[in-house]
Amino acid sequence: MRLMRRSLLPLGFAVFAGSRPALADAPVALEGAEVFDGERRIGRATILVADGVIGAIGPSGSVAVPAGARRIDLAGRAVVPGLISAHSHVGNSAGAETGGRFYTRENVLAQLRQFAAYGVTTVTALGLGPAAFFDIREEVRRGGTDGADLLGAGMGVGVPDGTPPAGPMNLNDSQVARPGTPEEAREAIRAMARRRVDIVKLWVDDLNGTVPMMRPEIILAATEEAHAHRLRVAAHIHDLEQARIVVRSGVDIVAHGIRDKPVDAALVAAMRERNTWYIPTIQINEANYIYADRPELLADPFFGRALNAGLRAQFGDPEWRRSALAGAASSREEVAVNQRNLKALHAAGVRIGFGTDSGATAIRIPGFAEHRELELMVEAGLTPEQALRCATGQSAELLGLEDRGLLRQGRRADLLVLDADPQADIRNIHRIRAVWQRGREVSGALG
Template identity: 35%
Template sequence: MKLDTKSLIAGILMSLLAAACSSESGDESKNGKKQQATSDVTFYFGARVIPGDGSPVIEDATFIVSNGKFTAVGKKGEVTPPKGSGRIDLTGRTLTPVFFNLQAQPGLSNGPSYGPKNYGRESVIADLDRYAYYGIMGVLTGGTDDGDLAMQIRDEQRQGKVNGARLYTSGRGIVARGGGPAGLGNIPISVATAGDARKAVSELAEKKVDAIKLWIDDDNGKGAKLKSDVYGAAIDEAHKRNLKIVAEVFELADAKDLVKAGIDGFVSSIRDRDVDDQLVSAMKEKNVFLAPALTTAEAKFEYADKPSWLGEQTMREVYPAQLSAYLADQVTMNKFKRNPELGALRQQYATAMKNLKKMADGGVRIALGTNSGSPDTYPGYFELREMISMVEAGMQPMDVIKAATSVPAAFLGNNDHGVIAVGKVADFLAMPNSPLDKMTNIKDVGSLYLKGAEVERSSMIQNISINVP
């Protein structure tokens, strides 16, 4: 059965245009009317602001947006509204910068179906719209881009021709010959020697990818994995070409060797055993980040029992109830229950949670990365679930917000986003409830503002197609 939920790009543009033309006042918001900027300079007041860089919350904040950027940010009384400026009352709202995800697989999933057969322009853009709906306005693909399509969409976005979450691409990921993740067909680049690895990185660099992705994870001993001289060559070549390089990893020993070789970050959790102080110290010293992708590890077993979140309102806003019903069906549950590795997968997830806390407590830089779009994970919605899981692992909510905003934006070289501060683009979320009080409040995204103008989020997801059994 095919259900329509569609991306009206024109709707987003129209709402942005309306934002510049609306004359609704701050007082009208209390009567349920949507507020919009009334001029190129707008004064906002009353909100609780979480800056995103770990600095203290600004209570009862005031700020000015001029021509789409923050020009002043401060406490009540510290910022004076310019003469003739528009005014927007955000009393009762909690503001965060928009979110960024360093591990995503847009375009590969269609309901329960996963793989290259689903990949195409329409499916990639649909997922970018789903990410944007949930406030994730930038994603780095995880080496799962088929051909040059992702580069084309990225470049069209920079030209203002395509909306949705800002796309960053790592092109085709690099795997050991005879290894790599299941389900991706010929998308990954298979290499056997250091020379092969350098050639692969060079070809990707010529296509102007935004980063390089390696798969070191050998699926818990089931397949070939890159040898140290091969991934060492890939890391060296990437850095020579001023490209950052990340890896999926499973084993602690591999993680240690990758840090020594100069990897810039891990986009999966170490799950074979507890991490030790040696790795934590090395990652902190070399500023290697961890994007744990907890929800992807969890998705390998969690449908054996109906998850408590399945079918909740936040999910149904984008993903139809029929999809939740399929995942909760006894046939689907039994398929997961029959997996002989079910117990091991549960233990690996528990290890990942424990390791995240140790690494965060030890000062390792943590970033949001989910691998959403992989089997049984859902773009946009799973980023919110990931942040909740990070708190459940033991991270502080303020640190999770930082991990989802300033840390990934900085890694991507996006100096215009990541923090609510003077000089940054005024892209932010205005939530009705604070995630600092309870991280599950993150599920109510509230309002999305781009360049200081509120966007009609629902227009992003109208008539997007998804297949449900």
């Protein structure tokens, strides 16, 4: 029998939520900004921050500011919760290259700092994490690294010779478990549970028939075992039929958008009945051509902050641009199908989370990808407020995180201060003035 969804909190959540020492900074009052709290607009407000959490929040004039508090005037600005990525990767690229050899402490922490600079204050690494992932995650949880908080699936589970393809992605055997039988899949999940992963990742996709697809009996065995350990399961898919299989198998999260066909009434009904989450990851395909389509991005300070020298050289190469554009037709079509399916699923009441697959390859750029995803979600037909809900409160709920995602009393003071209101224009999310994490400013203006 399927476990009740409320019981499926990540096994490591209690440790994560309470592992850092309490902060003892003087209270800070953020006053006068237009505030979106992750669920609704509350207008001009005061946010009182103390000991890393929100001590009080309410309309301007309604919050008692204690004597000795530091007061920061944010009149004319906007505040939203820190963004939460439920599907990213870390440590799998450097420069313009991709591969497991780049998974080092220094590289992972640098990428987490880049995420935070772009306002992504919590990152979920959905697989490709070798043993070093667990040590880095614990270091991040202890604090002092000035980057996004890190959750993850450790290695993740694929199948022999399947997705993710080891050769093209330069992966090593420590990055993906590849069971060949249901019992081997169960043992892989048990091993991950012993390492206290936050979530389980299954790679199901067959890459358009070019590699073996994960068999339904393995999906079912892995999902049942994960639920026995109170772990949520996210499934990597591409096609409508793959989505049908994983939803029928009881996974909790469809971790990529459906990009081959329109969703149908049967799938929508099944996802609603099972409370299955959906993460569209539209930018995953747009990344294949946007930098060739828009060479002017290289002169944009907001984009430039995310670029390393290797990517800057690649994107500036006319031959690379010609090659990228020559092969762009299929990616453009997949973006369009993905957007239509997002609109249909959202309108039908399916629960939508937020992620981009950023970091899986070099061109899926941490931080910038998340900003583009918000724009693509709005282009698909969501309002800016609906897209922001997906990226904040709803992604926290998807991950079982009850301490962040909403600007509410007692929750973490993870927030963005913006120079303009993103509910008026989602592109205003670019106009970051400051990023706060656990009640401290960790990053300033971009560009």
